[in-house]
Every structure is written in C-alpha cells, then in structure tokens.
Amino acid sequence: MTTTVIPPAAQAPGRAAHRDGNVLRWLGAYTASMIGDNVFYIALSWAAVQSGTPSQAGLVMAVSAVPRALLMLGGGVVADRFGPRRVVIGSDAVRCAAVLTVAALLFVTSPGLWLLALLAVVFGIVDAVFMPAVGALPARVTGRDQLARVQGMRGLAVRFANVVGAPLGGLGVALGGSATAFALAGLLIAVSVPLLISVRMREPAPGVADGANTPDVVADADGTPGDLGAVPARVDESAPDARVPDGEDGAAAAPEQPARATAWRDLRDGLRYIRGHRVLAPLIVTIALGDLGFVGPLNVGLALLADRRGWGASGMGLVVAAFGAGAGAAALLLAWRGTLPRAGSAGAAALLGGSVAIGALAYVPGVGAAVGVALAIGLLAGLSGALCGALLQTQSDPAYLGRVTAVAGIVSLGLAPLSMPLTAAAIGWWGTGPVFVGSAVVCGLGGVVALGVRDLRRAELPR
Template structure:
C-alpha cells in the first residue's frame, strides 16, 4: 500500500509588520499595558507621598525592584516552559486584579503604606515573569525578517506610553485622587488582555532558523538528533516527533530544544531519555546556551556596558548638571524632550526601514558615537547646545538599543528566548539602576565633567566589545 504524505500548509506572509493585523493587535496590547504601567507608578508615588514621609515613599517606590531582580531568571524559565503569550496574559490579568483591588480599597478606606508596599511587591514579582515573556513574544507573532521593524514599533510604543501615561496619571489624581488613578491604570492594563487573546502564534522551527552563528552548538544538536533517530529506526519503529505547543512553548522531547533526548555514551547503545526536566535544569541550560553562543554572549556584555554607562548620567546626572549650570527645570525638560525625540526618531527609522545593513557594526558605531555625546553633554555651556547634544544621544543610543534588541531576537533560539531576555533584563533593570546613587555620589566628589567622561568610557567599551568580537561585528538582521 502506498502512502502519500501531504506536507502541511504554509501560512503566506502577512507582509510588513506595520500592515499585519496580528502584529498590530499585539502592539495595541503592549501599548495599553505600558500606558497603564506609567499611570500606575504616578498613582503609587502620589499615594505613598500622601500616606508617609518622603523616605517611606521612596522605600515603597523602590521595593518592587528587589523581587524583580531576584526572580527574573526564573521568570525567563517560566516564559520558555509555558509559552510567552500565556505568561503575558496571566501577568496582565494578575496586575489588573491587584491594581483594581487596591483602587476599591482606597475608595472606601485609608489602609496606609503597608497596602501600597504590598502592591509594589506584587508588581515586582509579576514583572519578573512578565518582562522576559514580553521580550520573547515578538518572535512568535511575526517572521524573523520583520523582527527589526517590530523592535522599532515597540520603541515607538514605549515613547508614546511615556509621553501619554504621566499626564493621564496626573489627570486621574486631579479628578479623584490616587484611587481614581489606580482604577484608570487597572482598566488600561485590562484592555491588553482581550487583545492578547486574539493574537495568533506563529509556528517556528525548533532552532528558530537563527542560530547560524552558533555552528558548534547546532552541529552537536544535529548529531544528537541523528543518533536518536537512527536508534529508533533500527528498532523498526516509525520516528514521529511530538506536536509543537500552539502557544509557542517548546515541545517536550524535541531533539533540538532545551529538553533534548541525549544518546547513551556507550558504543551502539540506543538513545535514552534524560532525567525529567526541572526549572533549575532549564535555568542552567539557558545560561549554558548563552555562554556558548558566539553572538549572544558578547551582545549581552555590550548591552550591559551600554546601560551601565548610560543610565546614571541621563537620569540623576542630568538633574545635577542642570542645577549646576543654572538651566532650571524648564531647561532640563527641554533636554529630556530632545533625548526622547532622538530616541523616537531612531525607533521610527527602524520601523520604517525594517532592517539596516551590517547591524552588528552599525549598533557598535552608534554606541560609540552615543558615548562621545554623553561625555560632551557635561561640557556644553548653554541649554541650546545641550538640547542638540541630547538629541544626538537619543538618536544614537536609541538606534544602538533597537539594533541590539533586534539582534537578540533574531539570534536566539525561540526555545531559549525567555531566558535570554531575562539575562539581558537583569542587567538593564537590576544592575544599571544601581549606578544612579553611585553617579550622584561621584558627582558630589569630583563634579559633572569627570563623572560624565567616566560613564562615556564605560558606555564606549560596549561598542569596543561589539567591534572586537568578529561574529557580533558581522552579525546581520534577516531581510
């Protein structure tokens, strides 16, 4: 009897990401969630200031960072195990319920700082799984050739949320106090849930089609798969792979995923299943995967150095610089706006073009140029010149960040993308903010010029690493 095997239908390309309804639904959900986050932090800060001393309010605002930093690696494991869409939907549902509950309590009572601190801790815990899942989701909603464009669209959404969220939060506080602002934040986060439910997940090959730079690891995985298949076929059993998870989680037992079957080391022995996968084992596999990848490992180092050199000067350092130069709050606002405009222009460029040639080299060059501009910001005398320099910083740093983010997406095996995003997120959200108090103390000791110059050197080292590592320097985005 002859059996005809009909290959599965391949979904036709949906065209550019900015015209793909699936991507636009994801973008709408992401934007609503980010605006809700901005409104939430305005409401939290206002409620904390009204309920306690300034130091207590600062503690409430900072307490969410601790569980986020400590648990984010585990959050990456959760995102890869259960699929990023499920995790994002669940996270937004929990955040929405928590915020609306606090809003209801504030409408009827004044429970005090303990409730706000508890809410901040809950947000930090949920963020630890939410953020890696958010980073892993774009690779599931569009093709690899559109990931750079999606990264630009995501950057525009972040800028829009920053611009719109703070005024909305202030309006909510003005109309009905913190309770109204919390309710508004919860409703905005709630909007994202049905949109995310309507987003379709794409089928992706187990290796993501992106791991060409990691030839040694790919070859080893292929050898394992071939050996296992040969052992099964020798026993006269048809080798049938398990179906993939429709939500994007890697199929268990997949020979090229993080839970691969490994053949026995003895000559001629059939393949045997490895020990049951655990969260700790998944975490170690993810860290080993990053460490052995010839593009991702130096890319994460580049991102870390760029963030460490950038966050301090452009946050607390800028306020101190404006105060010492006599620019005033309005002058500082103009500088911050110029930076935001530059970063928005970089995101718009990537969203429009969809890709840039020599992405690794271009990202490194932009990071080096941005580091020079950071050092120059402390040397300009007037507000007008500072606005021009800040515009350049935003453009160059925004371009570098978008390209690094797109390379992170396209170079990662989808089965590991949650863990890869978690490691990069720990650096950006856990380590980089620690530089802010150090920057303030250093400016008090040595002044703005030397500290900005030192930060520029740290930031520039990221560009040097990217140029020095051949595989990262030659990395390209798919076209």
C-alpha cells in the same frame, strides 16, 4: 501531552509587520499595558507621598525592583516552559486585579503604606515573569524577517506610553485622587487582555545559532515549547547495535527514559546556551556596558548638571524632551526600514558615537547646545539599543528567548539602576565633568566589545 518537533526550515516571509492586523493587535495590547504601567507608578508615588514621609515614599517606589531583579531569571524559565502568550495574559490579569483591588480599598478607606508596599512587591514579582515573556512574544507573532521592524514599533510604543501615561496619571489624581488614578491604570491594563487573547500565535522558525549547538525545539500541540530535556533520541532501528539490551529474564529491557527537565536544569541550559553563543554572549556584554554607562548620567546626573549650570526645571525638561525625540526617531527609522545593513557594526558605531555625546554633555555652554547634544544621544543610543534588541530577537532560538531576554533584562533593570546612587555620590566628590566622561568610557567599551568580536561585528538582521 502530544508533542511535535518543529522542523528547522525557515518560514516564508509574510505581510509587513506594520500592515499585519495580528501584529497591530499585539502592539495595541502592549501599548495599553505600558500606558497603564506609567499611570500606575504616578498613582503609587502620589499615594505614597500622601501616606508617609518622603523617605518612606521612596522606599515604596523602590521595593518592586528587588523581587524583579531576584526573580527575573526564573521568569525567563517560566516564559519558555509555559509559552510567552500564556504568561503575558496571566501577568496582565494579575496586575489588573491587584491594582483594581487597591483602587477599591482606597475609595472606601485609607489602608496606609503597608498596602502600597505590598502592591509594589506584587508588581515586582509579576514583572519578573512578565518582562521576559514580553521579550519572547514577538517571535511568535511575526516572522524573523519582521522582528527588527517590530522592535522599532515596540520602541515607538514605549515612547508614546511615556509621553501619554504621565499626564493621564496626573489627570486621574486631579479628578479623584490616587484611587481614581489606580482605577484608570487597572482599566488600561485590562484592555490588553482581550487583545492578547485575540492574537494568533505561530510556530517560530529557529534563530541563527552562530556557534551554539541548539537542540531541536519541542512544542506542545498548541505551539508552546515543551521540556527541552525531553527530546527523544533518533535511533536507526535497522542498525545492529541499536537493539535494546535484553533484561535478566531474556525479555527486552525497557528503554532508558530521558531525564525529566526541571526548572533549575532549564535555567542552567539557558545560561549555557548564552555562554556558548558567539553572538549572544558578547551582545549581552555590550548591552550591559551601554546601560551601565548610560543610566546614571541621563537620569540623576542630568538633574545635578542642570542644577549646577542654572538651567532650571524648564531647561532640564527641554533636554529630556530632546533625548526622547532622538530615541523616538531611531525607533521610527527601524520601524520604517525594517532592517539596516551591517547591524552589528552599525549598532557598535552608534554606541561609540552616543558615548562621545554623553561625555560632551557635561561641557556644553548652555541649554541650546545641551538640547542638540541630547538629541544626538537619543538618536545614537536609541539606534544602538534598537539594533541590539533586534539582534537579540533574531539571533536567539525561540526555545531560549525568554531566558535570553531575562538575562538582558537583569542587566538593564537590575544592575544598571544601581549606578544611579553611585553616579550621584561620584558627582558630589569629583564634579559632573569627570563622572560624565567616566560613564562615557564605560558606555564606549560596549561599542569596543561589539567591534572587537568578529561574529557580532558581522551580524546581520534578516531581510
């Protein structure tokens, strides 16, 4: 396998991401895949409810989270070893085939909950490699100076998929039941595959390694990172002590071969890289605290708050819509501006402001005030999340980006959802006010960490 060492020189700024056809093809593929995901979960929940009891349906919906959380670190290694483009294309192809197979079976028979549970497990396993690869792919589609704008565009795609996917899933169920909805989800995911194949990859410039001793990035001929442990030592052959020692028969002994990199070694190298990085390590702690304090109140906590205040389903819908509008506005701002000055400090300040708004949400007098506070939460939390995501992209060396994304994803998708049942139980014991305030304190600690670590506080996005 031919390998070349990517030089550390920065690449020249290219076309703005929102005007780059290559980036737009990637964005179209990502959006189609995300809409397909939303339709899939609507179809899965409806099919599970129709096939079993509510508790069984809840188990089917939750079962995909287990392999996703357990295998995501390994998924980051896979993304870095084989290249994020290959992994994303392969993952979407597998997901498409699985969903369309289940749709075909549902058209002709009623296989029951076991098939739905199996499909959920398959989705969880594939997501464990898909999500780290998705996080690592933008660095190979555009330049570092455009990664912040791409992060904003990605946030807009997620909001659009959330808004469009649920009605499309409901329409599919209304027209032909779960089978039609599954078929629609499979076709939407299938759209992403040819778009991804048409996306051109580029050699990513190494990220800013503040405090991290980053090894040279070894790439295959197609730009895919090779084994990190296989970097040949640079030896000055003219130096007298650089000669290869003679063997017992007087002939020159064969040079010592570098240890072959294994998946386990790659995983340890990735964790060591994060731990030794002066920006990434505190940044992931900040993301973890923000998610842990945010997920519970804004999901299960909001439903309990609306019920206790008598806002009804319509009032809760308005609050959720306001939050989504605020988060969308934050993503639009980053997509439009492309960067923000003092990104580390701005993200920390936004996280602190959002945490105060979360605590205040439990004490607002009515729906109108709750809508205003939710709008502020969405704007501030969305801005903080977008800036943290952009810093994660721009501070990471591309050779490690899959593993970095996997660690951050485990926090967001594995640990943070565990706070939802704890939040519901705590509200039952102490009420909404103390729990929302406690969650706000946890969220605010993320901002304190970001402001307290000098390198993260001073971190900037490329211009």
